[in-house]
Amino acid sequence: LREGRGSSDSSAMEPSPRHDSGYPNFDLETEMMDLHRAxxxxxxxxxxxxxxxxxxxxxxxxxxxxxxxDLNDSKKLTPQAREDRYEEIMATARVAAVIGQVARIDRDNILQATFWGMRTAFRTLGVLQAVALIDGNAVPKRFPGTACPLVGGDGRSLSIAAASIVAKVTRDRIMVRLAKRYRGYGWENNKGYGTPEHASGIQRHGVCPYHRRSFAPIRRVLALSAETVPAGP
Incomplete structure (x- = not known):
């Protein structure tokens, strides 16, 4: 393993291919625990x-x-299986989940909001000597510890798979709650993704406070709305 400490260099070497069996396992965690005693x-x-x-x-x-x-990449599990695994993870593991709100996404961009969430979630665990396996090809700058990026990590590492489940279930629950406040966008089904149902809802109801104004489809809607506002006298 070559690890990074607060580096966003996507060329950092990830774990060797021998670990990539197509299913998540605990091999990388065991290797890192033996190496770092953490x-x-x-x-x-x-x-x-x-x-x-x-x-x-x-x-x-x-x-x-x-x-x-039966931990796996959250995208490969049914909604009920995700819920079941979520409850088991919460009962047996140390977990931190951090919410990057729309205001932060629009202010900093989605990548930086995600990196902020990674740093904050790691700190929130409260285990200062821990090391991290991060899904993706980069370690955020100023990451508060030793970390290794792992492309496709949610399908290779059980710890990342568990994190993917916690993140997905947490966010889905948030979107279902928001769907009750902001009806007509289909968030209970599409979870805020850009589906035809969501696009149709925006055409009928306009943009709401939980839409990401920095995202191009929402910017276009807002620009068109501004163009159709009648000019003043």
Whole structure:
């Protein structure tokens, strides 16, 4: 392993291919725990691409003796399986979930909001000596510890898979609650992603406070709305 400390260099070497069996396992965590004599946190996010709602980042330290069964990349699990695994993770692991609100996304951009969430979630775990496996190809700048990026990590590392489940379930629950306040966008189904149902809702109801105004589809809607406002006398 070549690890980074607060580096966003995407050329950092990730773990060797021998670990990539197509299913998540605990091999990388064991290797890093042996190397650093410290627990390992998996870090992942949910919600970088939607038009609306927050981005959620989770950090999870699994108990090696109580790892829930059937952990996998959250995208490969059914909603009910995600909910079941979520409850098991919360009952057996150390977990931190951080919400990057729309205002932060629009101010800093989605990548920086996600990196902020990664740093904050890791700190929130409260395990100062921990090291991290981060899903993706970069370690955020100013990351408060030793970390290793892992492309496709939610399908390779059980800790990252657990973090992906926590982040996804947390965000989905937020979007279902918001759907009750802001009806007509179909967020209970599309979770804020750019579906035809969501686009139709924007045409009927306009843009609401939880839409990401920095995202191009929302910017276009706002620009068109401004163009159709009648000119003053």
């Amino acid at each position: 627990p390992v946190a998996g870090i992942d996010e949910a919600g970088r691409g939607p038009w609306a709602g927050p981005v959620v980042v989770a950090a999870v330290i699994l108990d090696p003796d109580r790892i829930p069964q």
